[in-house]
Structures are given as C-alpha cells and as structure tokens.
Amino acid sequence: xxxxxxxxxxxxxxxxxxxxxxxxxxxxxxxxxxxxxxxxxxxxxxxxxxxxxxxxxxxxxxxxxxxxxxxxxxxxxxxxxxxxxxxxxxxxxxxxxxxxxxxxxxxxxxxxxxxxxxxxxxxxxxxxxxxxxxxxxxxxxxxxxxxxxxxxxxxxxxxxxxxxxxxxxxxxxxxxxxxxxxxxxxxxxxxxxxxxxxxxxxxxxxxxxxxxxxxxxxxxxxxxxxxxxxxxxxxxxxxxxxxxxxxxxxxxxxxxxxxxxxxxxxxxxxxxxxxxxxxxxxxxxxxxxxxxxxxxxxxxxxxxxxxxxxxxxxxxxxxxxxxxxxxxxxxxxxxxxxxxxxxxxxxxxxxxxxxxxxxxxxxxxxxxxxxxxxxxxxxxxxxxxxxxxxxxxxxxxxxxxxxxxxxxxxxxxxxxxxxxxxxxxxxxxxxxxxxxxxxxxxxxxxxxxxxxxxxxxxxxxxxxxxxxxxxxxxxxxxxxxxxxxxx
Amino acid sequence: xxxxxxxxxxxxxxxxxxxxxxxxxxxxxxxxxxxxxxxxxxxxxxxxxxxxxxxxxxxxxxxxxxxxxxxxxxxxxxxxxxxxxxxxxxxxxxxxxxxxxxxxxxxxxxxxxxxxxxxxxxxxxxxxxxxxxxxxxxxxxxxxxxxxxxxxxxxxxxxxxxxxxxxxxxxxxxxxxxxxxxxxxxxxxxxxxxxxxxxxxxxxxxxxxxxxxxxxxxxxxxxxxxxxxxxxxxxxxxxxxxxxxxxxxxxxxxxxxxxxxxxxxxxxxxxxxxxxxxxxxxxxxxxxxxxxxxxxxxxxxxxxxxxxxxxxxxxxxxxxxxxxxxxxxxxxxxxxxxxxxxxxxxxxxxxxxxxxxxxxxxxxxxxxxxxxxxxxxxxxxxxxxxxxxxxxxxxxxxxxxxxxxxxxxxxxxxxxxxxxxxxxxxxxxxxxxxxxxxxxxxxxxxxxxxxxxxxxxxxxxxxxxxxxxxxxxxxxxxxxxxxxx
Numbered sequence: 001x002x003x004x005x006x007x008x009x010x011x012x013x014x015x016x017x018x019x020x021x022x023x024x025x026x027x028x029x030x031x032x033x034x035x036x037x038x039x040x041x042x043x044x045x046x047x048x049x050x051x052x053x054x055x056x057x058x059x060x061x062x063x064x065x066x067x068x069x070x071x072x073x074x075x076x077x078x079x080x081x082x083x084x085x086x087x088x089x090x091x092x093x094x095x096x097x098x099x100x101x102x103x104x105x106x107x108x109x110x111x112x113x114x115x116x117x118x119x120x121x122x123x124x125x126x127x128x129x130x131x132x133x134x135x136x137x138x139x140x141x142x143x144x145x146x147x148x149x150x151x152x153x154x155x156x157x158x159x160x161x162x163x164x165x166x167x168x169x170x171x172x173x174x175x176x177x178x179x180x181x182x183x184x185x186x187x188x189x190x191x192x193x194x195x196x197x198x199x200x201x202x203x204x205x206x207x208x209x210x211x212x213x214x215x216x217x218x219x220x221x222x223x224x225x226x227x228x229x230x231x232x233x234x235x236x237x238x239x240x241x242x243x244x245x246x247x248x249x250x251x252x253x254x255x256x257x258x259x260x261x262x263x264x265x266x267x268x269x270x271x272x273x274x275x276x277x278x279x280x281x282x283x284x285x286x287x288x289x290x291x292x293x294x295x296x297x298x299x300x301x302x303x304x305x306x307x308x309x310x311x312x313x314x315x316x317x318x319x320x321x322x323x324x325x326x327x328x329x330x331x332x333x334x335x336x337x338x339x340x341x342x343x344x345x346x347x348x349x350x351x352x353x354x355x356x357x358x359x360x361x362x363x364x365x366x367x368x369x370x371x372x373x374x375x376x377x378x379x380x381x382x383x384x385x386x387x388x389x390x391x392x393x394x395x396x397x398x399x400x401x402x403x404x405x406x407x408x409x410x411x412x413x414x415x416x417x418x419x420x421x422x423x424x425x426x427x428x429x430x431x432x433x434x435x436x437x438x439x440x441x442x443x444x445x446x447x448x449x450x451x452x453x454x455x456x457x458x459x460x461x462x463x464x465x466x467x468x469x470x471x472x473x474x475x476x477x478x479x480x481x482x483x484x485x486x487x
Numbered sequence: 488x489x490x491x492x493x494x495x496x497x498x499x500x501x502x503x504x505x506x507x508x509x510x511x512x513x514x515x516x517x518x519x520x521x522x523x524x525x526x527x528x529x530x531x532x533x534x535x536x537x538x539x540x541x542x543x544x545x546x547x548x549x550x551x552x553x554x555x556x557x558x559x560x561x562x563x564x565x566x567x568x569x570x571x572x573x574x575x576x577x578x579x580x581x582x583x584x585x586x587x588x589x590x591x592x593x594x595x596x597x598x599x600x601x602x603x604x605x606x607x608x609x610x611x612x613x614x615x616x617x618x619x620x621x622x623x624x625x626x627x628x629x630x631x632x633x634x635x636x637x638x639x640x641x642x643x644x645x646x647x648x649x650x651x652x653x654x655x656x657x658x659x660x661x662x663x664x665x666x667x668x669x670x671x672x673x674x675x676x677x678x679x680x681x682x683x684x685x686x687x688x689x690x691x692x693x694x695x696x697x698x699x700x701x702x703x704x705x706x707x708x709x710x711x712x713x714x715x716x717x718x719x720x721x722x723x724x725x726x727x728x729x730x731x732x733x734x735x736x737x738x739x740x741x742x743x744x745x746x747x748x749x750x751x752x753x754x755x756x757x758x759x760x761x762x763x764x765x766x767x768x769x770x771x772x773x774x775x776x777x778x779x780x781x782x783x784x785x786x787x788x789x790x791x792x793x794x795x796x797x798x799x800x801x802x803x804x805x806x807x808x809x810x811x812x813x814x815x816x817x818x819x820x821x822x823x824x825x826x827x828x829x830x831x832x833x834x835x836x837x838x839x840x841x842x843x844x845x846x847x848x849x850x851x852x853x854x855x856x857x858x859x860x861x862x863x864x865x866x867x868x869x870x871x872x873x874x875x876x877x878x879x880x881x882x883x884x885x886x887x888x889x890x891x892x893x894x895x896x897x898x899x900x901x902x903x904x905x906x907x908x909x910x911x912x913x914x915x916x917x918x919x920x921x922x923x924x925x926x927x928x929x930x931x932x933x934x935x936x937x938x939x940x941x942x943x944x945x946x947x948x949x950x951x952x953x954x955x956x957x958x959x960x961x962x963x964x965x966x967x968x969x970x971x972x
Contacts, residue, residue: 042579046808048572049559049581049678051713083804083850087823092807280850282859285685285801287714 005202005245007238008215009168010160011230012197013175016131017061017152018185024130024152025052025095025287032191036145044149046090051286054079058152059104061184062128063292064300065154066105068178068307069123074102077292079128079284084277087144088132096129096155098281101289103127114170121171122159129153134192148192154184160199160215165234169227172196177308180333189226196224200237202245216241217253221267224260233260237267311336319349328357334371335361338378345382355385355402363403375409376402384412391472427479430463430471434479437462438487448484456480491516492641492967495546495698502542502549509539509549509593516551516595519642527618527640529633531556532564532597540591546701546725548591553637553646556597557604558584558689559678563594567603567680568612571809571834574816581678582713583647583689583706590705595643598633602836604651604682605802606630608895609658611836616895619661620968621934625892628661630654631692635662638692639968645693645702651682652794653887653913655690656925660887660937663927663966665958666692667699667951669724670944671920672717674703675710683801686794686917694965696926696955700724703947727948732956733774735949737940738880739767742784743908751905755890759936762929763886766938769960770884775953777884782872789865791911793918795842796849796862803846809834870919877943882950884940885912887925891934913939922947924954927963935963 023030028041043050059077066073078101081093097103108123133149135142156175162168176194179187187194201216208214219237224230237258244250255273260266283289306314308330315326330336335356342352360381364371381402388398393416401419405412437459438445447455456477463476490498490507501507520533530553542549554560557567559577566572584594599612609617609632617632619625620640627636631648635658638646648655650668659666668690676687691702704725709718746752746760767777811817811830818833820826835843849858876883889906916923921941928938940957942950958964 045813047559047577047579047814048565048567048575048680048808049557049577049676051677053712053714081804083807085807085810085824085827087812090808090813092810093804278852280804280847280852280855282800282804282850282855285683 004205005242006205006207006209007163007234008160008201008203008209009162009164009234010199011156011158011162011168011171012199013156013158013172014195014197015154015156015175015179015185015187016193017058017154018187018193019183020055020057020061020152022055022057023150024055024058024128026150027053028150030151031147032193034147036143036147039147040149044090044146046092052079052095052284054287054290055152058128060300061182062104062126062152062154063297064182064304065156065179065184066108066126067297067301068182068304069105069108069110069126069156071105071108071123071126072102073105073292073297075292076101076289077104078102078289079287080281081284082279082281084279086132087142088135088149090133090146090149094130094132095284095287097127099125101283110171110174112171112174114167119162119167119170121161124157124159126154126156129155154179160201160218165231165238168198168234169231172227172230177331177333181305181307181311183305192225194225196230197222198224198230198233198237200234200241202238202241217250217255219253219255219267220257222257222259222270229260229262232265233267236265240267308333308336315349315353319353321349321353325353325357328361329353332371338371338381341378342382342385345379347382347385351385351389352382355381359399359402360406363406367407369406374406376405376412380405380412387416391475394469394473397469427475430467430476431479431483433463433466433471434459434476434483437466438480438483445484445487449487456484489515489641491519491551491643492965493644494695494965495550495644495693495701498550498644499546499548509542512549513537513539513551513593513595516643519640520596520637523620523637523640523642526623527620527627527633527636528615529599529617529636529640529642530596531566531568531599531612531614531633534563534595534597537593537595540593543591545590545705547587547705549593551593551595551643552587552702553596553598553634553643554584554594555600555631555634555647555649557600557649557680558647559680560584560594560597563597565597565680566613568600568614569602569809569834569836569839570613571811571815571830572680573613575814577678579678582675582708582710584678586706586708587647587702592705596637598631598637598646600632600634601630601654602839603680603802603806604630604649604654604687605798605839605842607653607657609633609636610895611838613836618895619892621663621892621970623970624894624896625934626661626895628657628888628892631658631666634692635659635664635666638662638694639664641967644698645691647702647706648690648692649679649682650688650690650917651686651798652911652917655688655692656913656916656923656937656939657888659692659925660927660935660939661892663935663937663963663968664692664694665696665699665924665926665954666690666937667696667703667924668916668922669703669707669947670922671917672713672715673707673719673722673922673947675708675713675716677710677712681801681805683798684805685801686798686914688917688920694967696924696951696958696964697725697728699924700728700951700955722945722948724948724951728952728955730952730956730959732953735775735882735953736880737767737770737775737777737882737884737953738780738876739763739777739884740787740912741779741781742787743885743912744779748908749905753890755931756906756909758931759886759888759890762931762936763938766928766957766961767884770957773956773960778880780876780880786865786868786872787908787912790869790914791907793862793865793869794911794914795845796858797866799842799846800850800859801846803843803850806839806843866918869915873915873919873921873941874943877946881946882940882942882953884938886928887913887937887939891931891936913941916941920944922950924950926954926958926961927966928961929963935966
C-alpha cells in the first residue's frame with residue numbers, strides 16, 4: 001500500500017435481533033430456519049388495514065445495545081417511515097428511526113482491541129428498524145420469503161474512525177461478541193443476520209484527520225455480507241482509490257455507491273450520490289411516541305449480561321488463566337459458556353481451559369464443526385477429564401477418546417467402553433507386572449542402585465509395553481520406585 | 488309493518504317481544520337495499536345470503552346494518568371503492584366489525600364510498616356515483632356516501648363510516664341524518680383501509696344520537712392490534728345520555744358563522760346560516776349558554792391547505808402497498824416495476840393520482856420543511872386554539888358546509904373559494920382527534936342541512952349529550968329521506 005495516504009473507514013452494521021419471540025412490529029414468530037413464508041401475519045405482507053405494534057422486547061434489546069455502546073438514549077421513542085418501492089418491502093416503506101427525532105442511541109463510542117492495541121470508534125447512532133423480506137433471483141423468476149419481513153434489525157452507524165481493513169474487522173468482531181453475549185442476537189453472518197455497508201475514503205497522510213475538509217471523496221460499498229468480504233472490499237477499494245490518485249483521475253471521482261462482487265473480488269459502480277433516493281421520511285403515525293423512563297433504562301442496564309471483556313478479566317484475575325487462554329475462551333460465547341459449565345462440574349479451571357482451548361477447539365477446527373453442532377455436553381467432557389485426572393484413562397487415550405466422540409457424536413464414556421481402554425486400576429495387578437519386569441531386567445536394578453535413577457523411565461515403558469498402555473503411568477512409577485528401593 | 492325505518496331500541500324491543508324476527512328484518516333490509524341500489528347506487532355488495540343472528544339482550548343483536556367498503560371483512564369483497572382492490576376478499580375482519588359481530592349485529596351490505604375515502608362527493612367510487620335519496624340529482628357528499636344514503640333511505644338504522652376530514656359528518660348533513668366520529672383511537676382502526684393514519688377515524692351514521700351512542704358503544708374498545716387505541720371501558724355513551732344540558736357552554740366562531748364573511752353569499756347560504764342562528768336560540772332555550780368567539784382568520788384560512796398537505800403525504804405512503812403483487816388484480820408487465828406501474832396507472836382515479844403527486848411533492852427533501860413540517864406546525868396551532876376554547880366551553884357548535892347537498896352536475900370537486908372555511912372546518916376535529924357529531928338542524932329548499940358539535944378529546948359523553956338534547960328539541964330525529972325533487 002502507498003504510504004502517502006491515510007484511510008478513513010466508517011461502517012454501517014446491520015444486525016438482526018434474533019433473540020425475541022416475535023417480530024418487531026408483528027406478532028409473527030421471529031425465527032430463522034423455517035419453511036419459507038411460514039412465519040407471517042397479515043401485517044408482514046401489508047394487507048390493507050393492518051397496523052404495526054411495537055415489540056417491547058425488541059426495544060429493550062435495542063436500548064441495551066445503545067447503553068453498551070455508551071450512547072445517549074432518547075426521552076421519547078419515535079419511529080419513522082422510509083418510503084421506497086421494492087418487492088421485498090410489501091408496505092412500500094420501512095419502519096425505522098432517523099437521527100431526528102432521536103433513535104434508540106446517539107453519539108456513543110466503543111473501545112476495542114485490534115492486534116493487541118486498544119482502539120476507539122465513535123458511534124453516530126444506533127437505531128431499531130424492521131428487516132425486509134428476502135429475495136432470491138433465478139434466471140427467469142425470483143422468489144420472495146416474507147419470513148424475514150419485519151424481523152427486528154439494529155443498524156449501527158460509526159464515524160469514519162477506522163483506518164484499516166483489520167481495524168474494521170476487529171470492530172465488527174467486537175460488536176458480534178457484544179450482540180452474542182448480551183443475548184441480543186446470534187449474530188451469525190451465515191444466516192444473513194449481519195450485513196454491512198462500508199464507507200471508504202483516502203486522504204493525504206500529513207493532513208489533519210479531525211478536519212472534515214481534509215477528507216477525501218467518500219465511496220459507499222453496499223451489502224457486504226461477511227467479515228471476510230468487508231476486509232477484501234476495503235482493501236480493494238483502497239487500492240482502487242490510490243490507483244486513481246496515481247493516474248491523476250482521483251479528483252474526477254464523484255461521491256458514489258458501489259457494491260461488492262464477491263465472485264469478481266471487486267467493487268462495482270452502482271450510482272452516484274446525485275442519484276441518491278429521497279426516502280421522504282416522516283414520523284410513523286400509527287405508533288404513538290412513548291416515554292422511555294429512567295427507571296426502565298436502569299433496569300435494562302442492570303440486566304446487561306456479562307460481556308466478553310468482563311469474562312476475560314474474570315478468567316485472568318479470578319481463575320488465574322493466561323491472557324492468551326482467556327482470549328481464546330471468550331472469543332465465542334458458546335465456547336465460554338461451555339467452559340463455565342465444565343467448571344460447574346467441579347473441574348479445575350486450568351485443566352478445563354487446557355482441554356477446551358487447546359484440545360477440543362483444535363479438534364473442532366480439524367473436523368470443521370462448531371460447538372453448537374456437537375452432542376458432547378459440558379458434563380460429558382467433565383467426566384472424561386475426571387477419568388484422566390484420576391488416572392483411569394491416560395492423557396493420550398483421553399485425547400483420542402475426545403476426538404472420536406466429537407467425530408462420531410458419541411458419549412466419551414461409551415467410547416472408553418467400546419475401545420476397552422480402561423486403565424488397570426488395581427495396585428496388585430500393576431505390582432505383579434512391575435515385579436515381572438524387574439525380574440526380566442536385573443541390569444536395570446543394578447544401574448538404579450548405582451545412581452542412574454532415570455532408568456526408572458525405561459522400566460515404566462516396559463510395564464506400559466506389557467499392559468499395552470493400560471497401566472497408569474504415575475502409579476507404575478511410584479510402585480517401581482518403591483520396589484527398587486526395597487531391593 | 489316496516490322496521491328498518493325505526494330506531495335501534497324500538498327494533499330491539501320488537502325482536503325481543505317476538506313481533507318480528509331477525510330473519511324478517513334481514514329480508515326487509517335486503518329488499519330496501521335493492522331498491523336503494525337502483526335509485527342511489529349506494530352499495531358495492533349486497534349480502535343476499537345474510538344469516539339471522541340470535542336475539543339476545545344486546546341492543547344490536549339480530550339487527551341489520553351496513554359496512555363502508557373500506558372496512559376489511561373476512562370472506563366478503565372489500566374494495567375501498569377502488570379498481571385496485573376490485574376483487575379483494577380479505578381473510579381477516581376489522582376489529583370494529585368484529586366488535587359489532589360479538590353483539591350479534593348482522594351486516595347486509597357493503598357501501599360505496601369515494602375511492603379509499605379520498606373525496607367528498609361520492610362520485611369517485613369504482614362502481615359509479617352515489618345519489619342523494621332526498622334528490623337523486625344531488626350528491627350525498629363523501630366519503631361515507633353509500634352509508635349515508637342507505638341510512639337516510641331507511642335501509643337499516645345504522646351503517647359504519649370513516650372520517651378523515653369530514654367523511655362521516657358532511658354526508659350525514661347532506662342526507663339529513665346523524666354522523667358521529669368519536670375521539671381518535673376510541674374505535675380501533677385495525678382493518679380499516681387507511682387514508683391518512685393520523686386523521687382517520689371510525690364512526691357511525693345513524694338517524695338519532697341515541698343510536699349513534701349505542702353503535703359506537705359496541706364498536707369501541709382498546710385493541711392490541713392498534714397502538715393508537717385506548718381503554719374507554721369507563722365511557723358509556725348510551726347510558727350517559729340524559730338530556731340534561733342546563734348550564735353547558737357552547738361557542739361558535741364568528742369568522743366561520745357570520746354572514747358578513749361572505750359578501751357573495753347565495754340565498755342558500757344565507758338561509759343555512761340563518762337556520763344555524765335559529766338553532767343557537769334552541770340551544771339557549773335548553774338552558775345552555777352560547778357565545779360568539781373569534782379566531783384568527785389567517786389560521787382558519789390555512790386549514791384547507793394543512794389538510795391537503797398532511798392527508799396527501801400520509802396517503803401516498805399508506806397506499807404504497809397497492810402494487811397488485813400480493814393482492815388485488817395483478818397487471819401484466821415485463822418485470823415487477825412495469826406490472827406495478829400498469830396496475831397503479833389503470834387502477835387509481837385521476838383525483839387520487841393528483842393527491843399522490845401532492846403527497847410526494849410535499850415530502851421531498853427540498854420541500855418537506857416548507858410544506859409538510861409547516862403544515863404540522865399549523866395543525867398544532869389550530870388544535871391548540873380549539874383546546875383553548877374547550878377550556879371555557881363544553882363544545883364548539885358550527886354549521887356544516889355552506890348549505891344543503893350540491894347538484895351532481897355542477898360538481899368538479901373544486902371548492903368555492905369564498906366558502907372554503909365553512910366547507911372545511913370540520914377537519915379541525917380530525918387534526919385534534921376531537922369527538923364530533925353532526926345532526927340535522929333543518930331544511931333549506933326542502934333539503935336537509937346539518938349542525939356540528941365538537942368537544943375536547945375523551946369528552947364524548949358530554950358532546951353526545953348536548954347533541955341529544957338539541958336533537959330532541961329540533962325534532963328531526965329519526966327522519967327518513969322523502970324524495971323532494
């Protein structure tokens with residue numbers, strides 16, 4: 001990248017609120033993976049005479065997001081109509097919020113971590129709106145699924161405070177984590193729950209970024225649907241704009257909207273800012289303004305669940321885990337929840353952390369599975385760990401058992417039984433074999449007596465060989481040592 | 488013996504005593520429907536297979552009534568008198584109609600209106616013009632034209648209406664009956680095809696204040712499907728009618744009622760205003776105080792424009808769902824945009840298209856503050872002005888329109904500039920959501936004229952009671968249209 005330029009990136013992040021029972025202005029179920037056009041009430045298809053009714057739970061979650069983002073909450077809640085025609089918008093308008101009157105949140109900021117460095121981004125606003133239906137286009141026809149029409153959607157708008165694709169993605173990951181931890185959304189981009197518009201501009205590096213007149217021409221890239229896409233689109237756009245500078249065509253570039261073509265790996269021109277749609281906003285008359293009481297806000301604030309950064313601190317300070325391990329554990333809420341459930345079964349934090357962060361996540365990665373796809377429960381993992389710590393199963397075997405149970409969706413206890421890999425638990429049995437081995441290895445006894453104490457490892461190996469690994473190594477070690485001392 | 492020309496209580500008593508059955512009432516009402524259809528073209532649909540309902544202690548049980556065609560009725564064609572919905576049969580019923588059904592009311596027809604309520608003449612419905620039963624060369628006004636015509640002609644004791652500017656209260660006056668729109672949100676709008684949501688009211692057309700109270704008592708109630716509805720369970724309109732109005736204070740606005748405002752006044756207008764003056768004397772004779780008040784003329788002059796701007800803006804947006812894609816007759820076209828354009832071009836009448844153009848224009852970013860926001864500011868000023876009047880007075884009493892029903896021939900839905908305020912002042916009731924009722928107050932050239940009483944929000948009982956006492960004294964209660972021309 002050309003170092004003469006500084007990049008300014010602003011994001012508009014749309015995230016569906018998935019954790020409400022019903023849609024935002026409709027009593028239809030808010031649920032993703034159903035049969036197309038099954039979660040619909042008349043209002044979702046704009047039948048004449050239907051009216052929107054605000055879902056208080058969705059407002060509550062939106063206000064929670066607003067509080068977490070350190071935004072100012074409004075005294076009164078209003079909704080607005082954004083008028084435009086598109087087949088995915090049956091009413092011919094979307095119910096949303098504008099910055100005037102105030103949306104659920106305005107003028108906030110969020111600190112986040114990017115490659116170990118703390119960054120801060122200012123939030124212009126966050127608002128609650130309804131999602132449109134989803135459309136699929138085929139050769140000669142298109143299909144519309146109104147299940148998504150009316151699903152609550154949070155749109156977050158940042159200031160152009162981000163300076164690289166990495167920062168943008170780190171911010172988005174932080175937001176995803178917040179939405180997940182706060183119980184607002186699954187925030188799963190594979191389900192189309194997260195969609196982003198990205199604003200990119202470049203400016204001369206030596207100029208003052210805090211002065212808006214120094215900014216370059218803003219290019220908006222619409223509908224980028226994955227974090228990878230955000231990264232690639234930004235990097236492509238930066239290169240494209242720098243290239244325009246080099247060829248002397250930058251000044252001709254107009255403020256414009258482009259779209260990200262994932263297959264081409266390019267941003268493609270859509271329209272000039274001059275052709276921007278006039279949405280003819282006005283206050284939705286069917287939703288009376290309602291007061292957001294301080295008491296309600298306080299109640300929401302108090303009920304914000306523990307977020308990733310708080311859990312991370314807890315893991316480091318109270319559970320004495322390393323920052324590295326804590327970071328891995330809290331990255332996905334599902335992993336952190338799994339970890340905490342394993343702790344509840346009485347497993348030591350450090351041991352649980354090792355099993356989960358290094359062994360289990362490694363396996364899942366290999367198997368291309370996610371924690372929510374597996375049948376292994378925290379209790380099952382805890383039982384397996386206990387067997388290993390008690391010495392009933394060796395660590396090596398334990399790892400094999402875990403992999404197999406993740407791979408084949410089996411209970412680890414069943415895997416142990418099936419493989420017959422129970423360790424020889426009884427002392428007498430091991431002692432018998434220890435004596436056998438010592439009788440076969442008289443030289444080793446002499447060497448031990450002569451001070452070569454590490455010969456004991458060789459003897460442990462011999463016992464393991466005889467038992468095909470079924471003897472507990474530390475018990476074997478202790479018994480061997482005892483026997484050698486006695487001779 | 489006929490019953491459909493009687494009041495609800497009398498019909499109810501006849502039903503209860505077994506003098507007549509619900510079946511017979513329906514029969515009578517259907518026969519009259521067909522007669523009135525021939526003469527006035529008042530109905531989009533006549534429900535010839537209407538079934539009788541059990542007669543209970545509920546006053547409306549077993550009694551026929553009419554539904555304006557912008558109320559969604561499950562399984563029954565509901566067109567809003569528009570070609571865009573000419574084949575639309577809804578699968579859900581408006582809350583207000585559900586409420587009437589719970590009382591055992593029997594719908595026998597769906598009435599013609601101005602297309603989607605956007606007109607005041609009864610001439611813009613897709614099934615043709617509605618004629619006034621008093622004189623078929625004249626209009627009923629609108630938009631609840633068919634409902635007004637049918638009630639006036641004695642098809643049944645009541646019909647539902649809706650009122651965005653004066654769509655219940657003006658046709659009531661032209662047809663010599665009672666038209667009442669209660670406080671905004673008292674009746675749920677769920678299932679009412681919207682025109683301008685912030686101004687739309689449900690209400691009723693009847694031949695007496697008592698019947699209006701009975702019907703709205705049944706239609707009203709908080710509805711979880713309409714956030715603007717409110718709990719009115721402590722309001723009992725019918726029970727609170729007692730006719731005792733001694734000491735009540737009314738006012739009328741000089742700038743609207745004084746004949747001196749109209750230098751080019753026709754004989755009709757002069758008679759109408761004189762008649763109104765007489766009506767005020769009747770009020771005084773009932774023990775009410777009546778005073779003249781003055782309101783800034785500039786504010787009143789802005790009224791009609793405010794209404795046009797706000798109602799057109801909301802209507803443009805409200806009717807964006809009419810694309811012919813999900814419901815309504817789908818049009819041909821190469822793609823969805825073409826088919827949508829074709830559907831809307833062919834489906835809407837020119838009057839509606841004009842309003843859409845106005846609505847879009849006033850909402851455009853560069854015009855919004857000048858037109859839409861200013862209109863909202865003036866709306867607020869007018870409402871504040873009227874609320875100030877309500878601090879001192881129980882109600883504002885004003886004449887409806889500039890005289891009796893207008894001739895259809897001369898009409899082009901354009902207003903005479905001189906009498907604009909007189910024609911449009913009822914819209915203030917929609918701006919403020921005020922309870923407002925029109926009752927007949929006499930005749931001009933043998934045609935009925937009306938007077939309107941409007942009070943402060945939630946004070947419906949008081950407003951109706953004043954109208955009830957006045958109606959009793961005026962003596963036009965229960966009148967049926969006699970063809971005069």
